[in-house]
Amino acid sequence: MNIRSLRLQNFRNHSDETVSFDSPITVIYGNNGTGKTAILEAIYIALRGSSFRGTDKDILKNGKPWYRIDIETDSYEVTSVYGVNEYKRKYFLVEDRKSLRLPRQFRRPVVLFTPDDLRLVDGSPSRRRKYLDTFLSQYDPTYARQLRRYERALAQRNKLLKYTETTNETLFSWNVILSDAGTYIINARCDYINKLNQSIQAYYRDISGNNDHVRLEYTGYRASSQQLLHAYEHSLARDQCAQHTSVGPHRHDLEIRLNDRPAEEVASRGEVRTLILALKYREVDIVRANDEVDPVILLDDVFGELDEVRQNNLLKELDGLQIIITSTHTIGREGIAHIYLAD
Structure with missing residues (x-):
């Protein structure tokens, strides 16, 4: 299963943003504070049903009464909406069925790396x-x-x-x-x-x-x-x-x-980062062995302290999977799509 497109409305600092994923590896780059991590967060909510870093109230763009996520995969579409009713409860819409929780059969495995890890x-x-x-x-x-x-x-x-x-x-x-x-x-x-x-x-x-x-x-x-x-x-x-x-x-x-x-x-800082990356590699193996669907890989600022050789080794180990990366800069490697987020 691959993600084709994502639309965010009133989500964090995004008023209305649409992103297309036309390559197995996509790098979303730009300065700090442009909302790169928010895109990964929205993907995580649409695939897993909850955020990895905040509540629905935290996610709402300042002053806005609701937010909405629309994600299209090559198998189905998911819409997640929060704040449109008097109870301000999030709901999911999948195949014309509305539910307060993302149905388990539509939850997809995700391997996530964030600096907090x-x-x-x-x-x-x-x-x-x-x-x-x-x-x-x-x-x-x-x-x-x-x-x-x-x-x-x-x-x-x-x-x-x-x-x-x-x-x-x-x-x-x-x-x-x-x-x-x-x-x-x-x-x-x-x-x-x-x-x-x-x-x-x-x-x-x-x-x-x-x-x-x-x-x-x-x-x-x-x-x-x-x-x-x-x-x-x-x-x-x-x-x-x-x-x-x-x-x-x-x-x-x-x-x-x-x-x-x-x-x-x-462990030094570099050794700590390497330990966590090795842990994430092993997570991918275990997920693939236990799920019929390959995981989506979300890497938030993972290349910050890796040289070019280690960057290439990382991507080589994850070959064949959809990988979405955030970074402050582009990555010089063939077969990677880049999306720039302006300030």
């Missing part, structure tokens, strides 16, 4: 957990459901922990849900990290040109639902003192290691 290395554990949850939810509907179950049960358990009279009997039903959903989440995360490790090091070496050792590690451990249930019950006294749940997948982390040391301690 560089914070995966030195950011908070919650940022890395969100990365795992977002990716796994994209192609595993069961994971998304179990994650919602877990988050609802966690909120209820934390609420009850504020009362001194709370016992394990009081918490039993929530502990059971947490242990059941938590087991699925942990096992899915461990399986995904194992898949990432299969070739992330090879990709890193291809990009960097050196023989550094790269490995991802999950700080949690595989456990049966019964073992996890026991952990929740055993932590009651500690959790009541802290008034929040101290065990479970919401406390786990993804550790990125470079040469057997935490990358956040030893």
